[in-house]
Amino acid sequence: MNITQKPTLIDIEASKNPSVDESSLATSKKTDRVIEFDYLRGLAIVLIVLGHSVTNTNDGFPVWLENIVRGGTGIFVFISGFFFHHVFAEGFDYRRFLSKKVKNVLIPFFAVSLFAIVVKWLVFMFVGDASAGEALAQCGELLLQGFVLFPHWYIPFIMATFLCAGLHLRYLHLPLFAKLSLLVMFSVVSLVIHRPEGNANVLQSLVYFTPFYLFGMLYSQYLDWMKQHYRTFLVVAIITVLTTVYLQTSVFVHIGGFHKAAFEWGGIDLQFIQKMGWCILFIGFCTNCVGPTLGKHLVMVASISFAIFFLHPLLGMMWGNTKYILLNADYIQPNNTVLYSLLSSIVLFMFQFYGTVWLIGKLKPLFGSKSRLLIGA
Numbered sequence: 001m002n003i004t005q006k007p008t009l010i011d012i013e014a015s016k017n018p019s020v021d022e023s024s025l026a027t028s029k030k031t032d033r034v035i036e037f038d039y040l041r042g043l044a045i046v047l048i049v050l051g052h053s054v055t056n057t058n059d060g061f062p063v064w065l066e067n068i069v070r071g072g073t074g075i076f077v078f079i080s081g082f083f084f085h086h087v088f089a090e091g092f093d094y095r096r097f098l099s100k101k102v103k104n105v106l107i108p109f110f111a112v113s114l115f116a117i118v119v120k121w122l123v124f125m126f127v128g129d130a131s132a133g134e135a136l137a138q139c140g141e142l143l144l145q146g147f148v149l150f151p152h153w154y155i156p157f158i159m160a161t162f163l164c165a166g167l168h169l170r171y172l173h174l175p176l177f178a179k180l181s182l183l184v185m186f187s188v189v190s191l192v193i194h195r196p197e198g199n200a201n202v203l204q205s206l207v208y209f210t211p212f213y214l215f216g217m218l219y220s221q222y223l224d225w226m227k228q229h230y231r232t233f234l235v236v237a238i239i240t241v242l243t244t245v246y247l248q249t250s251v252f253v254h255i256g257g258f259h260k261a262a263f264e265w266g267g268i269d270l271q272f273i274q275k276m277g278w279c280i281l282f283i284g285f286c287t288n289c290v291g292p293t294l295g296k297h298l299v300m301v302a303s304i305s306f307a308i309f310f311l312h313p314l315l316g317m318m319w320g321n322t323k324y325i326l327l328n329a330d331y332i333q334p335n336n337t338v339l340y341s342l343l344s345s346i347v348l349f350m351f352q353f354y355g356t357v358w359l360i361g362k363l364k365p366l367f368g369s370k371s372r373l374l375i376g377a
Contacts, residue, residue: 081216
């Protein structure tokens with residue numbers, strides 16, 4: 001596998017000026033477009049929606065496959081860390097950085113949540129047979145969690161991560177040994193604290209996902225070195241993914257993500273290790289295996305990835321409520337076979353993912369200049 005690139009002007013200038021060190025080169029190069037990470041961002045949102053499309057979890061869907069498609073959030077955080085260094089670190093302005101994140105992430109979160117709470121209120125009444133007051137009380141309980149639609153726990157967490165930007169900037173200026181030591185230390189902590197129950201503890205999520213963010217920053221800061229030594233990382237990543245999937249599926253038998261209270265013992269989080277390996281594997285795939293057609297599609301998906309993330313749960317809720325009504329009316333019967341689980345998961349993914357892409361295409365012209373504020377694209 002070959003991940004080389006043509007010499008840039010910076011490479012030529014460095015050859016003329018030996019006093020330019022590797023760290024400054026890494027800092028200078030971060031303004032260059034890294035197309036494989038555009039592809040990776042598109043691939044990451046595909047994986048996240050896939051994880052939300054599993055039918056018959058714990059009963060019919062292949063365990064080994066579920067352990068692969070679940071937990072894609074770590075890859076999303078890795079990408080976010082990469083772009084923090086690659087785009088924002090040089091000439092960093094904390095207020096401008098944070099205001100941009102509020103505008104592009106937090107405000108769309110509130111806008112979609114407001115719409116979703118109205119939808120939830122109607123669902124509680126007409127599907128759950130609750131009174132208007134009972135439905136309103138249930139909506140209030142949802143609001144107290146900090147998020148209305150189940151995947152949106154990510155927004156309070158990632159905003160907390162953005163608030164730590166000053167610390168992340170200081171991390172980038174530490175000696176390499178100190179940076180690697182902190183990465184290892186946070187990784188060990190993540191292995192034992194796991195993700196929070198119901199993803200409701202923002203601080204626990206912040207601690208758990210910090211290694212992905214740090215790894216992404218380091219990958220950007222030492223991008224050329226990482227490319228030169230990619231084959232070694234690839235071999236380690238393949239062994240890591242195969243080993244952890246086998247252990248989680250056949251030895252310790254744990255399905256999907258690891259969730260618990262932070263200070264309870266629940267074993268070693270194998271999904272954390274697995275998804276670290278997938279960060280490396282997906283980079284190789286995006287660098288060497290993506291042709292022009294797929295690449296164009298992934299770039300399009302990446303450009304609306306936050307809107308897909310914000311809106312796809314609405315379609316998932318529509319699917320779930322429809323299935324609930326049909327089951328209760330005996331129009332369809334439960335089916336837990338492997339074939340049904342796989343086919344229905346594929347159909348659900350297509351409905352959620354490309355239904356959301358279609359919806360975004362309709363909403364963007366409708367909302368015009370307010371589209372990014374309202375739906376994130």
